[in-house]
Amino acid sequence: MxxxxxxxxxxxxxxxxxxxxxxxxxxxxxxxxxxxxxxxxxxxxxxxxxxxxxxxxxxxxxxxxxxxxxxxxxxxxxxxxxxxxxxxxxxxxxxxxxxxxxxxxxxxxxxxxxxVLEPVTKKSTPVAKSKKAAAAPAEEAPVEEVAEAETPAEDAVEAPVEAPAEDAAAASEAPAETEAPADEAAADEKSE
CATH class of the missing domain: 3.90.1030.10 (Ribosomal protein L17)
Incomplete structure (x- = not known):
């Protein structure tokens, strides 16, 4: 004590x-x-x-x-x-x-x-801040490259969007084929 x-x-x-x-x-x-x-x-x-x-x-x-x-x-x-x-x-x-x-x-x-029972949050040290500041100018060049690379990325994003649409069209055709005989049977009953 x-x-x-x-x-x-x-x-x-x-x-x-x-x-x-x-x-x-x-x-x-x-x-x-x-x-x-x-x-x-x-x-x-x-x-x-x-x-x-x-x-x-x-x-x-x-x-x-x-x-x-x-x-x-x-x-x-x-x-x-x-x-x-x-x-x-x-x-x-x-x-x-x-x-x-x-x-x-x-x-x-x-x-x-x-x-005080709250969890402790880790604070960054001044040394870590200075390292981040020194690394920041070096990171500016990749940021510009990323901006230029976004246009091909948009095309890449559109391609997978089209693929599921094709899959959905193919999936909608498959049930149509299975439903077609049922529709033909219903049409045959109406004609009789």
Whole structure:
């Protein structure tokens, strides 16, 4: 657990602060989002992120370390089986603190702390961008060639369109031949 800060503690003493943060972390892992004071949310963030890092490791020692902080086995099970796989590809920043205004009764600044469970999108590095910029002038020439090559491609597109039409005409002739004897039989019945 991170070292307590200097100055007044959240609950009164260091032991009470550890219990308070452990209970807040358990509530966060259970509900995925909780509303609390800004101070508690800011103090909870490093504790929760450290516990999630242990959960990502997933071994027995990590599970026992988390059980040392959070005593509830069902919450630890939820952390290891549900939350850890969702943040497996994230390299940190598992929580988000959003300020939501002041509490009505005592005007305390409130915040919502929530787990960030969205998938990570890969950002391109500046080196990759510079390589793309260097490759862009080289790609201009093939673009012109593609524009010139489109006219033969249009003819190629029309040829397969005509082929299915011929197949459809041939297919329509085949049922006509099978239907022709039936039509001749109906014409024979009418003439009699």
């Amino acid at each position: 991170p070292k307590p800060t200097k100055g007044p503690r959240l609950g009164g003493g260091p032991a009470h602060e550890r219990l308070l943060l452990a209970n807040l972390a358990a509530a966060l892992f259970t509900h995925k989002s909780i509303k609390t004071t800004e101070t508690k949310a800011k103090r909870l963030r490093p504790v929760a992120e450290r516990l999630i890092t242990f959960a990502k490791r997933g071994d027995l020692h990590a599970r026992r370390r988390v059980l040392g902080v959070i005593g509830d086995k069902s919450v630890v099970h939820t952390l290891f089986t549900e939350i850890a796989p969702l943040v497996a590809d994230r390299e940190g920043g598992y929580t988000r603190v959003t300020k939501v205004g002041n509490r009505k009764g005592d005007n305390a600044p409130m915040a919502v702390i929530e787990l």
